[in-house]
Amino acid sequence: MPSDLRLEPDETPLLIDFYELTMAASYFATGYNDKACFSLTTRRMPPRRGFLVAAGLERLLDVLEEFHFEPRMVEYLDSLKIFSPEFLQFLATLRFTGEVRALAEGTIFFAEEPLIEVRGPLIETQLIETIALNQLGMASLIASKAARSFAVAGGRRLVDFGLRRSQGADAGLIAARSSYMAGFHGSSNVLAGMRYGIPVYGTMAHSYVMAHEREREAFASFVKVFPRLSTLLVDTYDTVRGVENAAAVARDLASSGIVPMGVRLDSGNLIDLSRRARRILDEHGLKNVSIFASGNIDEYRIQEMVKAGAPIDAFGVGTAMAVSQDAPALDVAYKLVEYAGKPRLKTSENKPSLPGRKQIFRAFNRNGGFYSDLIGLEEESAVTVSREFRPAPAHIAPLLEPVFAGGKRIGPRPALNDARERFMREFAILEARFKQIDQPEVYPVRHSAALNALLISERLAAESRQD
């Protein structure tokens, strides 16, 4: 029996909500399959977030390229005894033929701005709803969370330690990939290292020290096997004595030319312990031995330690980042915005949608920094919307770009490092007040006049749909 963790080849089309299939069957029966456009947006920013980071697109495009229903899936659906043979036959040959416009991975974005717009026959574009929300939502959630640690780490190294507490296997891979994109230096996740070329980090657990009769023996033995990889975990018992033991091992090995690379603190008061560790190491002439801190670390603790001037060179960030602990879901929605050439919107209480195919126009100021965003219609252009910015910005760029058509990605698959560099570039030109982690200012995002006009006319049209 194959492992239940494994997503078998071609199971992804069934990573959907059942209603996608019942709707599809109804559309199929009544012949509703004109061109639709869906828009995937974040309805509101999670608490304390001043900006979000787009991620997950490349994984979604993989799914779209492969999208089809295997015979055993069709058999399962048949066994539910509610679908017609004609519909099941239709599913068996269905492929995704739609077009996707999207924000490139690593792009900074804000609430209400579409991450993707998907256009194509109604049935196909509806069927990918759940997997699109699942993948883009999670990946962007974690990239946005990881960027907060990056924002306060002041250049200190950050390493993803989250796999053990990630919400399942896929979440661990997404966290490693998204955090690397948002400025982390690497991950403890070996599979992420192999798949994405992310640098892998890690040396020893408490069990390693505990398996040995004496702490010094554990340290010495590890340094000998991995002279270039020796960050010694010093808090299995008493941390200060652990640092002293690490220093003693360094002294014993000095004649052989081997120097431990660092010590890792994983519990207790990290500000105080890092100072004491630094002092002990320096007294032993071990100025190049670095201090690595881990254990319940999030962006708030990093900010506190950095502000206190704690002599910590690198942070291992686990649970809080990998599950986005203070906001473990993005409020993403995938809404029909156009059908058969006509705009559509939903007017549900507190959950309205914006009608029409859209574009995000990002304006930049003279020194190249972020100025403000305008959500407009696809048919608008940087030129037509330019008069809606006052005073005039230096430059306006549309953000949504075609990425998928004819069953394939448009152009080559971008490298993960391209997305990381894009994030770094955008992060650098976003003002500090929007990157603050406690009470960031709200970035100015408005609707274009054309979008507002459409919104008003479509609200009236929605009224008539209930007559």
Add this chain to the structure above:
Amino acid sequence: MPSDLRLEPDETPLLIDFYELTMAASYFATGYNDKACFSLTTRRMPPRRGFLVAAGLERLLDVLEEFHFEPRMVEYLDSLKIFSPEFLQFLATLRFTGEVRALAEGTIFFAEEPLIEVRGPLIETQLIETIALNQLGMASLIASKAARSFAVAGGRRLVDFGLRRSQGADAGLIAARSSYMAGFHGSSNVLAGMRYGIPVYGTMAHSYVMAHEREREAFASFVKVFPRLSTLLVDTYDTVRGVENAAAVARDLASSGIVPMGVRLDSGNLIDLSRRARRILDEHGLKNVSIFASGNIDEYRIQEMVKAGAPIDAFGVGTAMAVSQDAPALDVAYKLVEYAGKPRLKTSENKPSLPGRKQIFRAFNRNGGFYSDLIGLEEESAVTVSREFRPAPAHIAPLLEPVFAGGKRIGPRPALNDARERFMREFAILEARFKQIDQPEVYPVRHSAALNALLISERLAAESRQD
């Protein structure tokens, strides 16, 4: 290029933290590979949790049965240029030969109680640390969260709607499986339906209503295609008018003998709207048309709606349950408790561990209810620990049972429904004060005298390990 979402056959051994491999290499080089025992426990209860539900074991046992490193994994590790050819050769033929004792899925448990104990050669038992924490932690987290909705729903149907906001593909499957185990009736997740035989639920999204020119047309068309599956979503525009349109469609179809099954409310004040919807339906003679509520629902809102007597027949529970929003990670740890026949413990500040191989002794009172738990040593028995309960309980049962040996599961793989029934049975005999969702009482769990004695002597022994 295969989908990045997919976990390729045999990638699971690389779902590990890098330090597992560096430790393994060091153990291999120095010949440290005696029998070890690791214990996987939850260090503390998440906030407001009075009990936890064990889940994830069967998925982990799948991994252990398959555990091995593929040639391409070994090649990747070789490319890192830090492992010896001898170690890589050792990995290439490594299998998991250890023994596992565990709580059966669906068992109610508490902080400090081992979910599993793993015994075998140090290297193998160390290498499975991360995947064990990842899988058991997430599955138990969600089963424990879902059980809270079950605790307050008063028998109303609960359906998992979480896939779109789950933290990745695997998380969605785990959430469907764990919530079903903890009393949910089904899931919207089609793949979970196929894999686990979980009943699948769902009918239509807002886009379905929006794609049609008129709401009534959308409803009528759906009811005709799915006469036995017609829960109509009534809040795309104005909810009350939506209910009236659903009733009108029912009236129009009455002559054909088709009756819609229900209406779904997905936004607004659900208590108020459910009452108004019930009144409208009843006035139209549609007493059998049920009311389904969804939209940002968690156990607190269910409790509120049930207490208010809102006429709601079923709840769709999504994000809050699927990511365990108020506590998105369990504080699980996998600690070495014995090596080469000698107990081990860690004394890190605030994160100590309990030494020795253990057993959980659960005592029951005369009416068959939960009485209290004792964490003791494996060598103890219900008879030897019985005098530590005062007054004497009616019955004492050890909870950890052998489940894996010789590279295989012991006995057949239990059905998911067995785990669900076990949970239901245990939930029924746990007193209400421990199941309360706001401020539950702390269930009495103590250490046996023998475990306490070992803890004291090992604390002294740990001192000497730093000399």
